[in-house]
Amino acid sequence: MDENLVEVVSEVFGVDEDDITPETSPENLDNWDSMNHLKLVTAIEEEFSINLSMDEVEAIVDVKSLSDIVKSHAK
Amino acid sequence: MDKETKRNIKSTADWSSLYSIIKELDYTLLNTREIELVNRQIAKTRASSDLKVAYLSNHTIDTLAPYLTVISAIHGINIESYIAPYDQYFQELLSETSGTISFQPDVIHLDLSVRGLAPLICEKFLSLDDELKLAEQERIISLISQLANLAIKQTSAYLLVSNFLQPAYSQAGIADLKQQQSETEWYSRLNLALIESLKNNNRVFLVDKNNALARVGKENITDSKMLYLAKMELNDVGLQALASELNRYIIAIAGKTKKNLVLDLDNTLWGGVVGEDGVDGIKVGKGYPEGEIYYAFQTYIKNLKQRGIILTLASKNNLEDVEEAFEKRTEMPLGLSDFASRRINWNPKHTNLVSMAKGLSIGIDSFVFLDDNPVERGLVKSTLKEVVVPDLPEDPSTYLNILMRSPYFEKLFLTEEDANKTEQYAANAQREDTREEIGDMSAFLSSLGTKVTIETAKKENIQRVHQLFSKTNQFNVTTKRHGVPEIENFIENEGFDLFSISVTDNFGDLGMIGVVLVEMKDGIAYIDSFIMSCRAMGRAIETVIMNVIKERYLSGAYAKQLVAEYIPTAKNVPVKSFFDDQGFDLVEKGDNGNMRYELKSKAKGAESLECTGIEIYVGE
Incomplete structure (x- = not known):
């Protein structure tokens, strides 16, 4: 996984980078609530200088889907 | 923020070691996750807070708290926050057992948006009849007065009320200003009525959110996606602008207002070096670009004096040169008598500042030191850690902006005493001479x-x-x-x-x-x-x-x-x-x-x- 992405996720949720896996999701991470979900979107947009659409924001269901969305912007 | 700073912040164990790192940060450069990181560390290392702030709102403003907490922390104030549930502002002030009341806040921030209070105004202004528009206005004002009275009765907190954000574009376009009841007038009158209804209460303060957000530009403060997803009306740019305005109130409420502005002369209050360029060679005054820069800067500083800030001089110069400059260059807004204390000599500035503090009988922690010379600034910074030393950029035309943005001189009220403060301190010095x-x-x-x-x-x-x-x-x-x-x-x-x-x-x-x-x-x-x-x-x-x-x-x-x-x-x-x-x-x-x-x-x-x-x- 992209190191920067893991760093952003870990900082937004306040957890160790080692604890972030592609499967990390609101289901298994207490801090991933709706407010932090929005903070994550803002932080990702800032870090990668991209703009996520509303559909994309709603399609982020775990770290893997987030990573895929970020990658799709990189092309 | 670099990796090492982040690591250092994360490894702090108490507030004072955290503060010693973050006080060097420029908060305008922090992104969302850096704000989160610092905010989390403030909560983690907190033994006790300086102020408890409760937030009440009818839009999603949860993310304002971290911004204000971090900005105030950078200014040495430790804030603990409580965010009331979305749209529950009335119940939160009314019920004796609500989260807000039991939190026992020192400060309550009330931020309501017209979108939530009167959606018709935002959606159908053009088709509303004038009577209804006025009725909506009166309803909002009376609601806020009611909320203010409740807050006063139920808590001992200061209440900070945001005024209303006039939209970036009017629904009628440029023709709005020709309408019988224009939208522009509607918002202006609403905000004007708010000023009038809250002015005479000593515990209630209006926050000019409409102006604070205009400073960064109304097109930049909302992320539409977040607005529709989460009723979040302000993005990180908007939050930072509003939080830095609120921080001005926090500084005044926490009693962290600085008392004394120490000023250098050459290339700070005037252009050039008086000892070299001569009294006639220094640049200040109207009619030529460089002179205008320093004229404007001195004018603003003179206004600070009117606000009760003591002005003093610390300059490496020959006293005669300086006296002659003030005597002859009468176009300067500031005169020698505007300074309560003067240290015009060749001693190190930090020594001068210490003796100045003693002479004025005020703490050195209430000093702000302005000097164009980075070496002088660095020396004062490293020897007198309590003194605030703003960085001045190369370009003197931006000095004024730095000073205006600085929140250190904010007071909740101006009194008659304030206007004469420098004279009083100067008279004290005179009394000392008589002694x-x-x-x-x-x-x-x-x-x-x-x-x-x-x-x-x-x-x-x-x-x-x-x-x-x-x-x-x-x-x-x-x-x-x-x-x-x-x-x-x-x-x-x-x-x-x-x-x-x-x-x-x-x-x-x-x-x-x-x-x-x-x-x-x-x-x-x-x-x-x-x-x-x-x-x-x-x-x-x-x-x-x-x-x-x-x-x-x-x-x-x-x-x-x-x-x-x-x-x-x-x-x-x-x-x-x-x-x-x-x-x-x-x-x-x-x-x-x-x-x-x-x-x-x-x-x-x-x-x-x-x-x-x-x-x-x-x-x-």
Whole structure:
């Protein structure tokens, strides 16, 4: 996984980078609530200088889907 | 923020080590996750907070709290926050058991949006009839007044009310201003009515959110996606702008307002070096670009003086050159007499600042130091950590913006005393000179022609009384920081006597320089606070006041006994033996250095010769 992405996720949720896996999701991470979900979107947009659409924001269901969305912007 | 700073922040174990790192940060450069990181560490390392802030809103404003917490932390204030549930502002203020009430906030921020309060205005302004538009306006104003009254009644907090954001575009386009009832007027009138309805309440303050957000641009403050997803009306740019405006209020409420602006001269207050370019060569004045820069800068600084900020000079120059410059270049807004203290010599500036603090009797932690020279700034920064030293960029035309953005000089109110502060401090320096000339202490004191007035504090003076309670460090026996709500109670409640002390002398009017608060209980009069501004110290005024207090409380009519306490702080050493000197009996000495005193007979006391020559007026 992209190191920067893991760093952003870990900082937004306040957890160790080692604890972030592609499967990390609101289901298994207490801090991933709706407010932090929005903070994550803002932080990702800032870090990668991209703009996520509303559909994309709603399609982020775990770290893997987030990573895929970020990658799709990189092309 | 680089990786190392992040790591250092994360590894801090207490607030003071965290503060020592973050005070160097420029908050305007922090992104969302850096704000989160610092915010989390503030909460983690917090042993106790300086202020508790509760947020009430009808839009999603949860993310404002981290911004304000971090910005205020960078300014040395530790905030603990409570965010009320979305749209629950009324219930939160009404119910005795709500989260807000039980949080016991020091500050409540109320931020309502028209979108939530009156959606019709935002959606269908063009088709609403004029009567309805006015009715909506009145409804909003009366709601806010009601909320303000509730907050005052239910809490002892300061209430900060955001005004309303006028949309970036009008629904009628440019034709709006030709409409009978235009949208532009609707928002302006709403905000105007808010100012009028909240102005006279000493605990309620309007925050000009509409202007604070206009500074960064109304097109930049909302992320539409977040608005529709989560009713989040402000993005990180908007949050930062609003939080930095709120921080100005927080600084004033926390009593962190700076008192003294120390200024360099060459290339700071004027362009060029007077010692080299000559009196006629320095650049300041109207009519040419470089002159305009320094003219504008000096004009703003002169306004700071009007706001009660003491101006002083620290410049490496020959005194004659500087005196000649001020004498001849009369187009300069500032004159030499605008500076309460001057250190124009070749000594290191930090030495000058220390001696200046001593001469003015104010703490060096209330200094802001402005100098174009990075070496001078660096020296002061490294030797005097308490002094605020803003970085000045290369381009002098931006100095003014730096000063305007700086929140250090904010006060909740301006009083008449403020406008004359520099004169008062300068007069003090003059009195010091007279003291040297006359030599003999009592002769010196009589030569001053001091007139002291002691009277019951009046409601209209509450702002100055509050200033004395919140800002006096040295002559303050208990350092109890009573806020406006408590002061209101002291004035109204018969169990308390709150006295204000004013002084005039041959050199000028010192204004209200002291307060004494006495609580009466079971025939005993407790001196809760005895406070005097440092500029009135060393003139036996305190003895004269204490004689009045003794006369009043020991003659039997109000009380039979006086009880007083001295609570030591790092700064109130000057009053350590105050009660001993005034003839009180020490009855108890606490482990923490607290000392408790009693006095039962007015016969006992300091019959000081120094009191001669002071006239005293006891008013009601």
